[in-house]
Amino acid sequence: xxxxxxxxxxxxxxxxxxxxxxxxxxxSDVSPVTxxxxxxxxxxxxxxxxxxxGEPNVPLTDxxxxxxxxxxxxxxxxxxxYLWLAAKQSSSNSDTLxxxxxxxxxxxxxxxxxxxxxxxxxxIFITPIPQCLFNYDFWTLFLSxxxxxxxxxxxxxxxxxxxxxxxxxxxxxHVCVSQSYRAIALGVLRPYTFLIQHRSDLxxxxxxxxxxxxxxxxxxxx
Numbered sequence: 001x002x003x004x005x006x007x008x009x010x011x012x013x014x015x016x017x018x019x020x021x022x023x024x025x026x027x028s029d030v031s032p033v034t035x036x037x038x039x040x041x042x043x044x045x046x047x048x049x050x051x052x053x054g055e056p057n058v059p060l061t062d063x064x065x066x067x068x069x070x071x072x073x074x075x076x077x078x079x080x081x082y083l084w085l086a087a088k089q090s091s092s093n094s095d096t097l098x099x100x101x102x103x104x105x106x107x108x109x110x111x112x113x114x115x116x117x118x119x120x121x122x123x124i125f126i127t128p129i130p131q132c133l134f135n136y137d138f139w140t141l142f143l144s145x146x147x148x149x150x151x152x153x154x155x156x157x158x159x160x161x162x163x164x165x166x167x168x169x170x171x172x173x174h175v176c177v178s179q180s181y182r183a184i185a186l187g188v189l190r191p192y193t194f195l196i197q198h199r200s201d202l203x204x205x206x207x208x209x210x211x212x213x214x215x216x217x218x219x220x221x222x
Contacts, residue, residue, distance in 0.1 A: 011139040012186065017222045019215050020053055024060070024137035053138060054131030054212075063132075063142050067181045070113065070130055094194045097204040100124050107208045117191060128210045129192065133185050143182040196220065 052058040052066050094117065100107060110116065110125035118125050132138040192211075196202050202220055205211045 011136055011144055012189070013136070013222075015136045017219070018134060018136040019212070019219055020131055020134035022053060022135060022137070024050075024135070024141060052130075052132050053135050063138075064181075066132075067142070067184070070111075094191055096197050097195050097201040098198060101204065107204065107210075109209050113188075116188075126195070126208070126210055127188070129188060131212060133189060134212070134215075139185075143185055 050060050052060060052063055055066065058066050095103065097107060100119075104122060105119060106123040108123050108125050110127055113127050115125040116127040192205075196205055196211075199217050202211075202215070202217055206213050206215070
């Protein structure tokens with residue numbers, strides 16, 4: 001997953017490069033020429049992705065709670081200005097996954113984000129990437145400023161009315177919240193551009209359940 005230049009509020013990868021291609025809304029409702037407003041969920045029935053992707057027990061309506069619980073690191077955020085005393089403020093000094101093995105460290109998947117990239121002599125803890133962060137629609141709905149944080153999604157039939165209310169009453173608040181979660185999500189993805197730089201790294205990431213098993217090398221490189 002190589003770094004590309006995108007506007008600050010945009011999805012950090014194109015729709016065609018998304019590593020998870022499930023649809024959360026009707027693409028026919030989004031015009032590349034004119035902006036019709038917030039995207040709409042399918043009208044006929046609830047789509048397969050009406051839950052947070054990869055989390056079938058978490059409804060899409062609870063996306064904000066999920067983002068608060070899973071990738072967030074409030075303790076590290078509070079200590080951020082002091083972290084330079086312990087390490088460089090860069091992920092570029094992180095060893096790739098295969099180098100971790102060469103150094104004799106076991107790769108341990110850690111669901112607690114506070115443990116991400118903490119290493120001891122014989123092991124390193126790495127937080128798996130939530131599948132929703134590979135999905136273009138999820139970023140569009142919850143992690144960009146264009147259609148920020150729509151946590152009150154209930155059903156396709158009343159989505160439009162709720163969107164109008166959000167635009168009128170909560171737009172500014174949701175933009176701030178969305179940008180905060182966007183920064184967290186980017187912070188989760190960025191170290192992986194250094195951890196996975198070779199095919200062997202990708203194979204190790206799959207073996208240790210850090211990324212979905214269907215991700216191919218060519219797709220990751222894009």
